[in-house]
Amino acid sequence: MTPASPLFLRRVLGLDAAASGAVGLLLTFGAGPLAEALRLDPGFTRPAGLFLIGWALAVAALALQPRPARPLVMAVIAVNVLWTIESVLTLALGWLEPNALGVAFVIAQAAAVAAFAGLQLFALKPARRLV
Incomplete structure (x- = not known):
């Protein structure tokens, strides 16, 4: 399986969809306990969770394509980059004020x-010969 392999790309997209769906379910249905444990506002986590559930379904649909369309994969990459930036800005600008465990959660999911x-971008690059 090489970086340009459609199978590698599909697997990375599938893992992204699974992780997004899992975090989406956690943020949506665990908003109350998360509010206590991480000091994250349920008014923020529930909508983010609902978005992630829909996002996961869209990315999963793309992962099921035999050859995912490059423009759609680039859109997934762009949204992932924006999500990462927004997560960092959320902490840096004080939009949320989680406790230390909450900060770790936000940073871990952003990472x-x-x-x-990065893996999706790597998967789009053509394989290079090492000779």
Whole structure:
């Protein structure tokens, strides 16, 4: 499986969809407990969770394509980059004031999303010969 392999790209998209869906469910249906444990406002986490559930379905649909369309994959990468930037800005600008565990949660999910964006971009690049 090479970076330009459609299978590699589909797997990365599938993992992104699964992770987005899991976090979306957690943020949507665990908003109350998260508010207590992480000091994250349920008025923020529930809508973010609902967005992620829809997002996960869209990315999963793309992952199921035999050859995901490059412009659609680029759109996924762009949204992932924007999500990462917004997560960091949310903390930096004080839009949320989570406790230390909440800060760790926001940073960890932002890092995971950034990693998916990087892997997706890598998967789009043609394989290079090492000779």
